[in-house]
Amino acid sequence: MPRTWLTERFELQVPLVGAPMAGVSDGRLAGAVSAAGALGMFGVPPSVPVSWIEEQAAIAAASGRPYGIGLLAWGLSDEHLKAVLRVRPALVSVSFGDYAPYVEPLRAAGITVAVQAGTTEEAVQAERTGVDAVVARGGEGGGHGRDDVATLPLLQTVLDAVRVPVLAAGGIATARGLAAVLAAGAEGGWAGTAFLGCTETTLPPEGLRRVLDAGETGTAYGRVFDVAQGLPWPPEYGGRALRNAFYDRWRDREDELARDEQARAGLEAARQGRDFDTAYVYAGQAVGTVTRERDAADVVAGFAAADELLSRFAAP
Ligand SMILES: Cc1cc2nc3c(=O)[nH]c(=O)nc-3n(C[C@H](O)[C@H](O)[C@H](O)COP(=O)(O)O)c2cc1C
Numbered sequence: 001m002p003r004t005w006l007t008e009r010f011e012l013q014v015p016l017v018g019a020p021m022a023g024v025s026d027g028r029l030a031g032a033v034s035a036a037g038a039l040g041m042f043g044v045p046p047s048v049p050v051s052w053i054e055e056q057a058a059i060a061a062a063s064g065r066p067y068g069i070g071l072l073a074w075g076l077s078d079e080h081l082k083a084v085l086r087v088r089p090a091l092v093s094v095s096f097g098d099y100a101p102y103v104e105p106l107r108a109a110g111i112t113v114a115v116q117a118g119t120t121e122e123a124v125q126a127e128r129t130g131v132d133a134v135v136a137r138g139g140e141g142g143g144h145g146r147d148d149v150a151t152l153p154l155l156q157t158v159l160d161a162v163r164v165p166v167l168a169a170g171g172i173a174t175a176r177g178l179a180a181v182l183a184a185g186a187e188g189g190w191a192g193t194a195f196l197g198c199t200e201t202t203l204p205p206e207g208l209r210r211v212l213d214a215g216e217t218g219t220a221y222g223r224v225f226d227v228a229q230g231l232p233w234p235p236e237y238g239g240r241a242l243r244n245a246f247y248d249r250w251r252d253r254e255d256e257l258a259r260d261e262q263a264r265a266g267l268e269a270a271r272q273g274r275d276f277d278t279a280y281v282y283a284g285q286a287v288g289t290v291t292r293e294r295d296a297a298d299v300v301a302g303f304a305a306a307d308e309l310l311s312r313f314a315a316p
Pocket residue numbers: 019020021022023024043044045070071072093095116137140141142143144145169170171172173190191192193194281282283284285286
């Protein structure tokens with residue numbers, strides 16, 4: 001594989017980050033991705049106790065390889081920040097909200113800090129804040145972020161606009177996607193959806209089935225699920241999830257949904273009862289490439305074939 005800032009910084013075999021996915025990637029998936037030669041991350045939901053962060057960090061660290069933790073700036077508490085500083089992962093991403101106060105304390109602890117940016121302006125702002133790397137994240141990506149620009153146009157302008165290393169996220173799910181962004185000048189890919197079919201996620205089997213059955217047009221972007229849960233996501237960061245009956249029913253009626261206690265309670269009941277006609281599975285457009293259950297090592301090995309694609313252009 002080509003050596004890049006990402007592979008050198010974390011001694012990786014594959015220039016790839018397994019993206020943090022709150023509620024889906026915990027220490028087990030992160031550790032499995034790292035053990036396979038990429039950099040695995042787990043995502044921290046704002047609602048978890050501090051002990052959860054410590055437990056998952058210990059599981060991820062058991063791989064003996066560097067791993068990362070993804071934080072949501074809008075929901076980050078002092079206790080969570082302190083726990084992350086204590087367990088000291090190699091990489092922290094802190095995105096979506098006012099992340100600036102956290103950059104210096106994390107860097108001072110020797111942690112590499114990245115921010116996910118959904119516009120070129122956000123990427124430039126992140127660089128000014130002193131982050132080590134920017135993740136150019138296009139709107140086709142799974143989970144939360146902006147839906148303003150797609151990965152390829154965003155990556156091109158961000159690469160020209162900042163000097164810090166740039167990782168590319170949104171729709172990168174196979175060796176082909178990874179080869180494309182490396183050829184463009186990214187230091188690596190940042191992939192979430194590609195790992196949704198993994199045996200190591202916390203998705204229940206019913207959710208996994210929806211992932212495997214969904215095609216590239218099977219996702220939708222919006223705030224329906226956040227509003228239904230009363231989560232204080234900044235409104236510019238909606239989420240991309242598998243489109244389902246609950247989404248179709250409430251799309252463009254979010255104000256009404258916010259007042260509908262019954263609908264909100266129904267979502268929570270569906271989540272517990274694993275009824276994914278109502279409950280959400282966050283996923284990006286690349287879900288169409290996820291067609292069978294595999295372990296994380298197999299997914300990382302698949303990405304490593306980017307090397308062959310790139311070698312087509314090597315000098316003879
Ligand atoms: C199920 C799921 C949960 C996510 N949770 C988080 C999160 O907790 N923190 C975060 O920074 N990004 C989160 N993301 C976004 C990813 O970090 C990344 O931007 C995205 O997965 C990239 O696009 P892709 O899904 O097409 O690979 C999540 C994505 C998914 C699919």
